[in-house]
Amino acid sequence: xxxxxxxxxxxxxxxxxxxxxxxxxxxxxxxxxxxxxxxxxxxxxxxxxxxxxxxxxxxxxxxxxxxxxxxxxxxxxxxxxxxxxxxxxxxxxxxxxxxxxxxxxxxxxxxxxxxxxxxxxxxxxxxxxxxxxxxxxxxxxxxxxxxxxxxxxxxxxxxxxxxxxxxxxxxxxxxxxxxxxxxxxxxxxxxxxxxxxxxxxxxxxxxxxxxxxxxxxxxxxxxxxxxxxxxxxxxxxxxxxxxxxxxxxxxxxxxxxx
Amino acid sequence: xxxxxxxxxxxxxxxxxxxxxxxxxxxxxxxxxxxxxxxxxxxxxxxxxxxxxxxxxxxxxxxxxxxxxxxxxxxxxxxxxxxxxxxxxxxxxxxxxxxxxxxxxxxxxxxxxxxxxxxxxxxxxxxxxxxxxxxxxxxxxxxxxxxxxxxxxxxxxxxxxxxxxxxxxxxxxxxxxxxxxxxxxxxxxxxxxxxxxxxxxxxxxxxxxxxxxxxxxxxxxxxxxxxxxxxxxxxxxxxxxxxxxxxxxxxxxxxxxx
DNA sequence: CGCCAACTTGATAACATTCAATGTAGGTGG
DNA sequence: CCACCTACATTGAATGTTATCAAGTTGGCG
Numbered sequence: 382x383x384x385x386x387x388x389x390x391x392x393x394x395x396x397x398x399x400x401x402x403x404x405x406x407x408x409x410x411x412x413x414x415x416x417x418x419x420x421x422x423x424x425x426x427x428x429x430x431x432x433x434x435x436x437x438x439x440x441x442x443x444x445x446x447x448x449x450x451x452x453x454x455x456x457x458x459x460x461x462x463x464x465x466x467x468x469x470x471x472x473x474x475x476x477x478x479x480x481x482x483x484x485x486x487x488x489x490x491x492x493x494x495x496x497x498x499x500x501x502x503x504x505x506x507x508x509x510x511x512x513x514x515x516x517x518x519x520x521x522x523x524x525x526x527x528x529x530x531x532x533x534x535x536x537x538x539x540x541x542x543x544x545x546x547x548x549x550x551x552x553x554x555x556x557x558x559x560x561x562x563x564x565x566x567x568x569x570x571x572x573x574x575x576x577x578x579x580x581x582x583x584x585x586x587x588x589x590x591x592x593x594x595x596x597x598x599x600x601x602x603x604x605x606x607x608x609x610x611x612x613x614x615x616x617x618x619x620x621x622x623x624x625x626x627x628x629x630x631x632x633x634x635x636x637x638x639x
Numbered sequence: 640x641x642x643x644x645x646x647x648x649x650x651x652x653x654x655x656x657x658x659x660x661x662x663x664x665x666x667x668x669x670x671x672x673x674x675x676x677x678x679x680x681x682x683x684x685x686x687x688x689x690x691x692x693x694x695x696x697x698x699x700x701x702x703x704x705x706x707x708x709x710x711x712x713x714x715x716x717x718x719x720x721x722x723x724x725x726x727x728x729x730x731x732x733x734x735x736x737x738x739x740x741x742x743x744x745x746x747x748x749x750x751x752x753x754x755x756x757x758x759x760x761x762x763x764x765x766x767x768x769x770x771x772x773x774x775x776x777x778x779x780x781x782x783x784x785x786x787x788x789x790x791x792x793x794x795x796x797x798x799x800x801x802x803x804x805x806x807x808x809x810x811x812x813x814x815x816x817x818x819x820x821x822x823x824x825x826x827x828x829x830x831x832x833x834x835x836x837x838x839x840x841x842x843x844x845x846x847x848x849x850x851x852x853x854x855x856x857x858x859x860x861x862x863x864x865x866x867x868x869x870x871x872x873x874x875x876x877x878x879x880x881x882x883x884x885x886x887x888x889x890x891x892x893x894x895x896x897x
Numbered sequence: 898c899g900c901c902a903a904c905t906t907g908a909t910a911a912c913a914t915t916c917a918a919t920g921t922a923g924g925t926g927g
Numbered sequence: 928c929c930a931c932c933t934a935c936a937t938t939g940a941a942t943g944t945t946a947t948c949a950a951g952t953t954g955g956c957g
Contacts, residue, residue, distance in 0.1 A: 473800040530788040537795035542731040544802035545846030588803030
């Protein structure tokens, strides 16, 4: 379940050059969405000096639970899943990361979870020691990290409510709602969602089996809530019904990170 | 379910005096366990200037989801539960707080969860604005907060694994294991646990019903894993079996906060 | 063209919930 | 002081949602 079969789409330049030659961070489109935005224009080169850009294929493992935590990452593109496992192989996906999301909170010696690429993904990799040294220097960056950490905590609490108290249909509706909100924040059309992750990932995220995920999708199709062109592209036809199922209160501001 | 019937045990002085008269923070026994430990001895009075000590009865509501988030708290004594609710009343308890735990992470305008006293509890209350102003002044304090936030995130991930993938028996064993670890960190005997919360709280924390909690406890009793003198005091008779059930790996360092 | 992985659908079974009754302890009032 | 009341906990029986086991289906790729 965890040894992946890498696929073959290295679309992005595997390793970018840090250092003075060019200054990719300065031109970074998502800088202001993440911790990097805490630095003033003339300080950006400090980041550039420690970052290495990295592309991983779908299915590739970034690290597993228990690995020495020697780096933090920011997702530039693609989708990463974080997960924890029980000794017998049962798995819980604790989150999906997309563009601009931070990976590596939990400042400890070892990662408390595994990370694997759902689709081909590009990340900025910051050596742990050196990034944390920058935090000492730039309190504003630490402030941002605290803010990110707080949002993730809030999302985690939402997810606990989902896992502990929602039915299969409510879980799936909440999942679609969440993806839709994220899509709306970015450029994408929020009615038409990509589902880069497979059914087993969705199941492991929602505390369900593949079969239940599939059956619930069919049920949604029959009720006119959603429609599919391909299994990995869903159209939300009745957002209100989905929101109702998800248990979303009116005027609710969903958390930014999953 | 949320309007409580306050009980009658105001054991502690309801409101302590801040200000120059005395300096309770300086004498605080748990200072070093929390954010306050970030301040040097001569800076402690800054905290003292903004803190108000507060005692709440069992069942009392500190705040509910959606209330303006105007304060942070540190638990001095007693037990507080945090929870989220669905529109129809289903509830998920996202954590229990004990001595030295921080309450109020999630730096937003409104609380994303409710907080209620499980047992009579004493807290230090810090007005939000003023505490956050102190953070600007003392980066070390912010650092501690980030560290607390990270631990809570790790605990939240553990809890997602529990809620999404563990059976009733595994959930309950994990819960006892967690309480035991916490007790071991403090003064208490780790074999003999207080359960200040009622069965419905345990159920809402583990994503189970009262009945399942009760049945699973009796099952544990029959198997010789635990024994009860009173419903709110459990003795762990077979820790190894509980750890095994909980899915705890050898040499595992459980997170400090629930 | 056929294989393989992912997904869907069906039949059965299990675990936990629901509904219902009983048990227990602490507190209150007669 | 004892009986009663209420809140919490336990136990029992029936139901149901979701998991499990087992075929099929689809689509991409060699």
